[in-house]
Amino acid sequence: MTTEPFLAPVTTPAERREWILRLLTGTQRVDRIRRLRESIILSLLFLSALISVATTIGIIYTLSIETFHFFQRVSLIDFLTDTQWTPLFTEKHFGIWPLLTATLLVSAIAMLVALPLGLLAAIGLSEYASPRLASIVKPILEILAGVPTVVYGYFALLFVTPLLKRFIPQLEVFNALSAGLVMGIMILPLVASLSEDAMRAVPQSLREGAYALGATKLEVVWRVVVPSSLSGIVAAFILAISRAIGETMIVAIAMGQVPRLTLNPLVAMETMTAYIVQVSLGDTPHGSLEYQTIFAVGTTLFLITMVLNLLSYRFLQRFREVYE
Amino acid sequence: MTVHEVLPIDREFTPRLALRKRLGTLFGILSALAIIIGLTTLGLLIADVVRDGWHVLSWDFLTSYPSRRPEQAGIRSALVGTFYILILVAIIAFPLGVAAAIYLEEFAPRNRLTAIIEVNISNLAAVPSIVYGLLGVGVFVRTFMLGRSLIAGALTLSLLVLPIIIIASREALRAVPPSIREAGLALGASHWQTVRHFVLPAALPGILTGTILALARAIGETAPLITIGALTYVAFTPKSLFDPFTVLPIQIFNWISRPQAAFHERAAGGIIVLLAVLLLFNGLAIFLRARLQRRIRF
Numbered sequence: 001m002t003t004e005p006f007l008a009p010v011t012t013p014a015e016r017r018e019w020i021l022r023l024l025t026g027t028q029r030v031d032r033i034r035r036l037r038e039s040i041i042l043s044l045l046f047l048s049a050l051i052s053v054a055t056t057i058g059i060i061y062t063l064s065i066e067t068f069h070f071f072q073r074v075s076l077i078d079f080l081t082d083t084q085w086t087p088l089f090t091e092k093h094f095g096i097w098p099l100l101t102a103t104l105l106v107s108a109i110a111m112l113v114a115l116p117l118g119l120l121a122a123i124g125l126s127e128y129a130s131p132r133l134a135s136i137v138k139p140i141l142e143i144l145a146g147v148p149t150v151v152y153g154y155f156a157l158l159f160v161t162p163l164l165k166r167f168i169p170q171l172e173v174f175n176a177l178s179a180g181l182v183m184g185i186m187i188l189p190l191v192a193s194l195s196e197d198a199m200r201a202v203p204q205s206l207r208e209g210a211y212a213l214g215a216t217k218l219e220v221v222w223r224v225v226v227p228s229s230l231s232g233i234v235a236a237f238i239l240a241i242s243r244a245i246g247e248t249m250i251v252a253i254a255m256g257q258v259p260r261l262t263l264n265p266l267v268a269m270e271t272m273t274a275y276i277v278q279v280s281l282g283d284t285p286h287g288s289l290e291y292q293t294i295f296a297v298g299t300t301l302f303l304i305t306m307v308l309n310l311l312s313y314r315f316l317q318r319f320r321e322v323y324e
Numbered sequence: 325m326t327v328h329e330v331l332p333i334d335r336e337f338t339p340r341l342a343l344r345k346r347l348g349t350l351f352g353i354l355s356a357l358a359i360i361i362g363l364t365t366l367g368l369l370i371a372d373v374v375r376d377g378w379h380v381l382s383w384d385f386l387t388s389y390p391s392r393r394p395e396q397a398g399i400r401s402a403l404v405g406t407f408y409i410l411i412l413v414a415i416i417a418f419p420l421g422v423a424a425a426i427y428l429e430e431f432a433p434r435n436r437l438t439a440i441i442e443v444n445i446s447n448l449a450a451v452p453s454i455v456y457g458l459l460g461v462g463v464f465v466r467t468f469m470l471g472r473s474l475i476a477g478a479l480t481l482s483l484l485v486l487p488i489i490i491i492a493s494r495e496a497l498r499a500v501p502p503s504i505r506e507a508g509l510a511l512g513a514s515h516w517q518t519v520r521h522f523v524l525p526a527a528l529p530g531i532l533t534g535t536i537l538a539l540a541r542a543i544g545e546t547a548p549l550i551t552i553g554a555l556t557y558v559a560f561t562p563k564s565l566f567d568p569f570t571v572l573p574i575q576i577f578n579w580i581s582r583p584q585a586a587f588h589e590r591a592a593g594g595i596i597v598l599l600a601v602l603l604l605f606n607g608l609a610i611f612l613r614a615r616l617q618r619r620i621r622f
Contacts (some may be wrong), residue, residue: 020542038516042431048423049432052445052490056482059455063461117358124355126418137359144366146537146602148544150573151373151595158588185365192362209383216341236450241449246452248547249573253580271453280457280551288465294551298458302451309450313443 008250062210063302066295073289079296085259085275094293096300098259102269106180106251107244109265113184114240118191120235125192126199127221138193139303153253156182161254174256174268183250187240194239235315242308246301248273272297305310372601377592385593389559390575394586399594402575404561405474405554406543406601409571410480413485413542418535420482421489425531428490430519449487456484457551465552474551475565480548486540492534496527518567529616537607540602546573572598 031063073081074094082095121141125134160178165171171178202225210224224231256268270278276294284290388398432438460480470476500523508518549571557578558570572594579591 011429034514038514041516043428045427045431048420049427049441051420051483052424052448052487053441055448055459055486056444058463059451059459060435062459063455066462077458089395120355120358121362124352124359128355132354135365140366141359143606144362146540146544146606148598148602150544150546150574150577150580151369151599154576154588154595155372156370157580158376159368185362186360188362192359207526210596211337216344218344218351221347221348221351233458242450246454248452249577252547253577259390266563273452276454276458277547277550280553295458297464298455302455305450305452305455306447310443312450313446 041204059302063295063299066292067252067299068200068297069287070289070292072297073292083261083272087290088279092289094296096272096297098261099270099272099275099297100300101261101263102251102255102259103245103271103273105221105263105265105269106176106183106271109176109180110183110187110247111237111241111245112216113181114187114191115237117184118188118236118240119195121188122195122199122233124228126196127217127225138196141189141192143236143244144186147235149186149247150253151247152182152186153249156250156254159292171266172256172268174254174258176255176260176265176267176269179251179255180265182254183244183247184246186250187243190243191236191240193231194236195229198229198236201232202228231315235312238308238312238315241303242312245308246273246305248277252277272301276301352481362402369497370599373421373595375593377594377596378588380593381596385590386597387488390557390578391559394584394590397573397579397587399575399597402570402572402594403559403597405558405569406571408474408538408562409478409481409570410543410554411566412475413481414539415536415537416478416482417485417489417542421486421535421538422493422531424486425490425493425497426519426524429494430523431515445487445490449491452547453484454547454551457548459483460548460552471566472555472564472568474562474569475568476552477549477554477571480552481542481545484545484548488538488541489535492538493527493531496530497523500526529544529545529613532616533609533613536605538610540605540609543571543596543605544573544598544602546577549574550577 076092079096082093083097084093084095085098086093125138129137156178157174159174160182161171161175164178168177206224206228207220210220215223251271252274255271255274257270257274258268259270259275260267262269275297279290279294282290373489381521385398386403387400388396389400390402391397428438428441433439457480458474460483464470464476464479465472468476470479504522505518508522513521554574555568555570557570562569576591576594576598579587579594584589
């Protein structure tokens with residue numbers, strides 16, 4: 001857009017009048033074009049924001065169509081009550097429980113690591129470490145969250161499992177224990193980072209008030225800081241569970257592909273995500289029952305994680321409302 | 325909160341101050357231990373990978389195609405595929421993500437639709453990546469009939485990282501003080517001009533940092549690409565957007581799942597390259613943030 005020189009070479013009053021008129025009409029024209037241009041830009045921006053909604057609709061649409069086809073051939077009752085999952089065998093069973101149990105077992109192991117360690121790390125960073133130390137340690141800790149999951153799979157299968165086998169000789173090559181432990185370390189920074197954010201949002205005056213009343217460091221942490229930031233911590237915990245349930249590569253590599261209903265963490269099992277990977281690696285024709293099973297499993301996975309994500313969002317909103 | 329709730333005065337007051345203080349210190353040591361466990365694991369992981377894979381690293385390893393013979397297998401096709409995916413995802417996801425963030429942060433009215441979009445984005449950011457893979461199969465591979473192609477993979481990963489870019493960009497925009505906007509409007513600039521010429525440049529370091537980290541996430545992803553059927557054995561580099569492809573994480577996964585130890589060493593070598601690329605990205609993000617932030621001060 002070119003702008004008129006503000007001090008035009010004006011000599012006579014007539015010339016001045018003409019110049020002002022030109023300037024005014026010109027401005028009006030520019031104004032109209034500008035307004036049109038900007039309303040187009042605004043709609044483009046709006047459309048970009050709508051892509052996220054379209055993504056969700058796309059996910060729900062894709063999952064539900066194939067899942068619908070699946071349930072025309074397999075009854076929902078079987079899916080929810082059968083205790084075997086053998087869609088790739090001749091004698092087919094479609095009970096989700098072996099996959100679901102494996103998923104929940106490995107997530108539980110991961111949470112036993114990630115939740116206490118993550119919360120402790122958050123307390124350490126927010127309450128004990130000096131701001132300088134925290135600003136150095138936190139980014140290093142967050143590298144853990146940026147390591148690709150396939151690398152953790154390698155680590156679990158070829159480092160942690162052989163290491164654990166020295167102490168637990170009956171441990172199988174593929175097992176839930178080392179997958180769960182490694183997954184826990186992977187999720188630790190997520191818990192630590194989100195919980196620390198929540199703790200930092202607790203006003204300093206609350207801490208000082210407690211100190212003034214004679215509380216020690218530990219009492220301030222456990223009776224003031226943690227309770228005050230509880231909804232943020234809970235949100236972090238729920239999000240961590242959701243992450244564990246949806247985690248794919250660690251379990252696909254280190255936990256095996258044997259769908260069996262057990263709570264023994266020392267043997268091979270197959271999670272929902274690992275099953276999807278297993279089928280995707282084969283060449284399953286579109287429209288076959290095997291192809292549809294991964295969407296039925298995917299729908300189960302999506303529903304579980306969505307409920308957790310929304311729950312976490314609710315908790316997070318609540319904690320934001322309190323201190324803003 | 326009353327005093328009695330916060331501190332056990334009156335009823336069970338224990339003046340053993342030394343003990344209480346010591347417990348506090350003990351707890352500090354415990355929390356330091358938690359951090360040390362995390363950092364130690366990171367160190368062990370890197371040491372393990374480097375120990376296993378250091379000796380396979382060579383120019384041949386980078387420039388050879390995968391092979392059935394482990395001593396000849398390289399990562400050329402995977403490296404090229406990762407590079408293409410990176411470029412495509414950046415081209416697709418960056419403008420869309422920033423545009424969505426600008427809309428939500430600067431223009432969106434506070435209504436139901438905006439609230440829905442916001443909840444939706446925060447949910448999408450936490451949807452398991454493999455579900456995006458299923459979306460990719462259903463929409464890009466089948467409905468749009470793109471097949472198991474480079475572009476199908478790039479579109480799938482773009483949708484995956486879009487929420488991350490939006491959230492990071494919104495945070496960067498929110499960090500620009502309102503006075504900047506008011507100054508722009510006071511000078512007669514329109515709402516869009518204010519955003520375009522004042523707010524966006526000021527938020528750019530944060531936006532770029534967030535985008536680079538999102539791209540790092542994209543090149544580390546394996547599961548959604550396996551689901552859309554990126555091939556595990558590709559002995560060529562893609563010539564067009566519609567060619568089959570492979571990427572580094574998939575090549576690594578392929579080598580890990582073979583029984584021979586020689587392939588595991590190749591996998592470790594691939595991991596070192598992948599981690600080096602990611603380190604480069606993180607370094608770039610930190611550098612950009614430091615560099616651009618110095619130019620704009622409030």
